[in-house]
Amino acid sequence: MSAWVRELFDRHYAEVVRHVHYLTGDRALAEDIAQETFVRMYLTCPSPPEHPPSWLRRVAARLAYNELRAGRRRERREAAYAAAASPAEREWEPASDLREALERLDPRDRTLLLLRAEGWAYREIADVVGVDAASVGTLLARARRRLAARLNGVTAEVNPKGGGAS
Numbered sequence: 001m002s003a004w005v006r007e008l009f010d011r012h013y014a015e016v017v018r019h020v021h022y023l024t025g026d027r028a029l030a031e032d033i034a035q036e037t038f039v040r041m042y043l044t045c046p047s048p049p050e051h052p053p054s055w056l057r058r059v060a061a062r063l064a065y066n067e068l069r070a071g072r073r074r075e076r077r078e079a080a081y082a083a084a085a086s087p088a089e090r091e092w093e094p095a096s097d098l099r100e101a102l103e104r105l106d107p108r109d110r111t112l113l114l115l116r117a118e119g120w121a122y123r124e125i126a127d128v129v130g131v132d133a134a135s136v137g138t139l140l141a142r143a144r145r146r147l148a149a150r151l152n153g154v155t156a157e158v159n160p161k162g163g164g165a166s
Helices: 003-024 027-044 052-084 087-091 095-104 107-117 122-129 133-151
Strands: none
Touching (some): 003 027, 027 052, 095 107, 095 133, 122 133
16 A cells, blocks of 8 residues: 555544544444545545545545435335335245245346345346346346246246247
8 A cells, every 4th residue: 555545544534434424324334435435545546635635525425425325225215115015015024935936036037136126227237147238127027927926836937038828
């Protein structure tokens, strides 16, 4: 590590943590973001920034806001899913049945469903699964139908091509 980065870290780390803690209200998250801020400095700055404290606060604040936005998006998705669930679905909690049904899916379907449930974008899922981003929605819909069939105890497979009977 560059000596100047180490010196700035020693001098400003506590200040950056306090600033991010104030923004997020989470001390552990503030420490993680402060560390990420100094890593960014190390990776992107060939020499010390002109005003290191300002640079550090600005980068740390952006990282903190990005994290807070991601948390809000995650909360909205979870709330929307809970609101969309029928009363029967809200009462149904056998996670072992869901795990078992997921394990019985083929690996691509399972990966699609789990990544989407974690909030990944279609393009990111496409990169992981190795398909075109435009086909992710269709593949997810099919995977959801196969999972629902497994959860409902239906043994008949949904036609993988999505077409009707020949």
